Structures are given as C-alpha cells and as structure tokens.
Amino acid sequence: MTRTIRVDDEVFAKLQSLAEPFVDTPNSTLRKLLGLDRPASGAGSSALGPLLADGRLSVGQRLVWRRRNLNQVHYVTVMADGGLCLEDGSVHTTPSAAATALAGNQQNGWKAFATEDGTPLGDLR
Numbered sequence: 001m002t003r004t005i006r007v008d009d010e011v012f013a014k015l016q017s018l019a020e021p022f023v024d025t026p027n028s029t030l031r032k033l034l035g036l037d038r039p040a041s042g043a044g045s046s047a048l049g050p051l052l053a054d055g056r057l058s059v060g061q062r063l064v065w066r067r068r069n070l071n072q073v074h075y076v077t078v079m080a081d082g083g084l085c086l087e088d089g090s091v092h093t094t095p096s097a098a099a100t101a102l103a104g105n106q107q108n109g110w111k112a113f114a115t116e117d118g119t120p121l122g123d124l125r
C-alpha cells in the first residue's frame with residue numbers, strides 16, 4: 001500500500017540533493033535515510049521489473065513517445081525500482097500511468113513508448 005505525503009519545497013530540495021539522479025525516487029531516498037531495506041515489491045515485481053532483471057531495459061535508460069499528430073516528443077527515464085520518471089520529475093509505476101500523465105487522458109504506455117532505437121516497449125515483453 002502506498003500513501004501520499006506532502007512536503008514543503010525545502011524538504012523536497014533536500015531529498016533531491018541526497019538522491020542519485022535518475023535512480024532514486026523520493027521514497028527510495030527516505031528509505032535510505034531511515035535505514036530501511038528495499039521493499040519486497042522492488043523492481044522484480046514492478047511492471048518493468050522482468051525487463052530490468054534480464055537486461056532488456058537498464059536503469060537510467062530513456063524511453064521516448066513520439067506523438068507525430070501533435071508534433072510532440074516525450075521522454076521518460078527508467079528508475080531502479082521499475083518506475084518511470086517524467087521530465088517534470090514525477091515518477092509513475094507503470095508505462096500506462098506515465099503516458100496517461102503526459103497525455104491527460106487514458107493511454108496504453110506499452111504501445112506509446114519505445115526505446116530510443118525505435119523498439120516498441122510492448123515488443124520487449
């Protein structure tokens with residue numbers, strides 16, 4: 001189960017300064033600071049976990065969504081926990097959640113995103 005907490009800008013800036021860019025999330029940074037182990041629901045059980053585990057994706061890898069009809073290109077970065085970090089810094093647990101956040105309406109992220117060399121994310125499953 002996840003909970004939402006609100007922190008002020010100063011606390012968030014401190015978390016960012018302690019985080020490893022494109023790897024840590026606010027949650028993983030807090031877990032390190034509190035001396036907590038990684039949760040059992042780490043990358044292995046996330047939507048992208050199997051792709052990370054066997055090397056089809058790597059931590060820090062960028063995925064792209066080219067929206068030709070809107071003349072837009074979106075990039076997301078694969079996180080160590082299997083989440084996807086958008087360019088605005090928000091982290092989403094599934095490709096579809098990331099695509100939906102970018103589009104503002106329901107999207108299938110497995111169809112939307114591809115590797116930078118053009119391989120559709122869904123083809124990696």
